[in-house]
Amino acid sequence: MSERTVQVTVNGVPHAAAVEARRTLTDFLRDDLRLTGTHVGCEHGVCGACTVLLDGEAVRACLLLAVQVDGREIRTIEGLATGEQLHPLQEALRDCHSFQCGFCTPGFVMTAVALLEEGATPTEEELREELSGNLCRCTGYQSIVAGVAEAVQRVNGGTAR
Amino acid sequence: MKPAAFEHHAAGSVEEAVSLLAELADEDVKVLAGGQSLVPLLALRLASVGHLVDVNGVPELTTISNGDGLRFGAVVRHRQVERSPEVAAANPLLAAATRRIGHTAIRNRGTIGGTVAHADPAAEVPAVLALLDGSVEVRGEGGTRSIAAADLFDGYFTTTLEPEELLTSVHVPALPEGTGWSVQQFSRRSGDYGIVTVLATLALDGDGRISAARVAYAGVDAVPLRSSVAESALVGQTASAELWTAVGHDAAAVLEPGSDLNGSAEYRRHLAATLTARALQQASERAGGRA
Numbered sequence: 001m002s003e004r005t006v007q008v009t010v011n012g013v014p015h016a017a018a019v020e021a022r023r024t025l026t027d028f029l030r031d032d033l034r035l036t037g038t039h040v041g042c043e044h045g046v047c048g049a050c051t052v053l054l055d056g057e058a059v060r061a062c063l064l065l066a067v068q069v070d071g072r073e074i075r076t077i078e079g080l081a082t083g084e085q086l087h088p089l090q091e092a093l094r095d096c097h098s099f100q101c102g103f104c105t106p107g108f109v110m111t112a113v114a115l116l117e118e119g120a121t122p123t124e125e126e127l128r129e130e131l132s133g134n135l136c137r138c139t140g141y142q143s144i145v146a147g148v149a150e151a152v153q154r155v156n157g158g159t160a161r
Numbered sequence: 162m163k164p165a166a167f168e169h170h171a172a173g174s175v176e177e178a179v180s181l182l183a184e185l186a187d188e189d190v191k192v193l194a195g196g197q198s199l200v201p202l203l204a205l206r207l208a209s210v211g212h213l214v215d216v217n218g219v220p221e222l223t224t225i226s227n228g229d230g231l232r233f234g235a236v237v238r239h240r241q242v243e244r245s246p247e248v249a250a251a252n253p254l255l256a257a258a259t260r261r262i263g264h265t266a267i268r269n270r271g272t273i274g275g276t277v278a279h280a281d282p283a284a285e286v287p288a289v290l291a292l293l294d295g296s297v298e299v300r301g302e303g304g305t306r307s308i309a310a311a312d313l314f315d316g317y318f319t320t321t322l323e324p325e326e327l328l329t330s331v332h333v334p335a336l337p338e339g340t341g342w343s344v345q346q347f348s349r350r351s352g353d354y355g356i357v358t359v360l361a362t363l364a365l366d367g368d369g370r371i372s373a374a375r376v377a378y379a380g381v382d383a384v385p386l387r388s389s390v391a392e393s394a395l396v397g398q399t400a401s402a403e404l405w406t407a408v409g410h411d412a413a414a415v416l417e418p419g420s421d422l423n424g425s426a427e428y429r430r431h432l433a434a435t436l437t438a439r440a441l442q443q444a445s446e447r448a449g450g451r452a
Binding site: 058 | 240
């Protein structure tokens with residue numbers, strides 16, 4: 001099968017790699033660009049672990065083909081911190097002990113970043129709805145909801161309680 | 162969990178997509194829209210294709226227009242539909258039904274044309290088309306034709322589109338002024354496909370009698386269903402909680418849903434009865450301009 005060169009900007013850095021059409025964005029990021037912060041879980045759009053931002057919108061990277069993002073801008077978990085300075089969301093999640101094993105973390109974080117950047121001030125019910133597309137097998141979700149709610153308060157001044 | 166190999170063709174126009182579909186007709190070609198159902202099927206190898214014709218980059222398929230009802234280009238994202246002020250004004254039922262599709266990340270990619278062409282019997286938008294007598298426009302090498310919702314859904318995951326035709330737009334009538342509406346759905350988790358979904362619209366005359374009623378179901382048959390039992394039992398009657406319960410019971414009794422790991426046929430009929438009564442109650446509260 002023929003390969004095609006895909007050019008993308010990931011976290012502000014231009015990349016190019018030749019890929020088969022069947023290459024998913026998840027595998028492209030992890031295996032071709034060696035950006036392994038994006039995790040690969042179910043590979044069929046259920047678990048949310050591979051969530052990244054495509055031109056600012058949260059998407060499942062396992063349900064996109066790398067050839068579909070040619071010329072587009074991707075953001076991943078690696079792009080959040082500035083040097084040693086964590087993103088305010090990451091700080092809030094750390095303060096609330098939001099994660100245990102960390103496998104689902106990148107997906108939750110990128111889902112929540114999209115929410116924060118829209119200026120959203122969700123109620124707790126709305127926040128749970130927004131996070132319901134990401135699966136966690138450790139925490140029981142309470143600490144994750146608390147962490148994102150804390151970030152919403154700190155960043156957007158919302159209540160989310 | 163990796164798709165088998167295929168070729169990807171990024172179409173730049175409807176003409177190009179249609180001629181690719183014709184040219185590759187003998188080589189297992191499929192249209193790629195949002196990919197939120199097709200890519201999982203490919204990843205699980207429940208489906209395999211030789212070629213994908215990707216229509217995400219076709220500009221004329223990305224717009225919403227509002228004139229004689231709402232007209233959506235096939236690759237309008239669910240997120241656009243749920244956030245559109247025009248949709249909220251002309252057909253809030255469609256916006257509410259669209260919000261029940263998956264999760265935000267799914268709706269950011271999934272498309273209105275894709276969900277209609279995929280024809281999942283549990284899907285929301287096909288049921289909206291059935292409820293409101295919507296239609297789709299399709300283009301083939303021979304030209305353009307319109308297919309009414311009643312003639313479109315042909316079985317599980319099957320439509321009456323020809324393999325070489327491209328679904329180009331989805332037409333959803335506006336709700337008449339004063340029409341009450343409701344979307345009721347039961348699913349095991351938020352964002353899952355509904356086990357049963359009930360859609361209803363009601364209009365009341367000045368005396369509180371029902372002047373028009375529509376009821377449709379998803380998840381109870383191979384295709385979205387209108388309920389003639391419910392609709393004929395409602396028109397001319399006076400709105401009451403007893404009526405909603407009786408109509409829900411009678412409408413559910415004639416359904417012939419399948420059984421699967423999410424629920425038995427009996428359970429689905431029970432859900433249909435309960436959700437129908439709730440839908441009619443809410444639609445009646447919203448009818449006549451009352452919130």
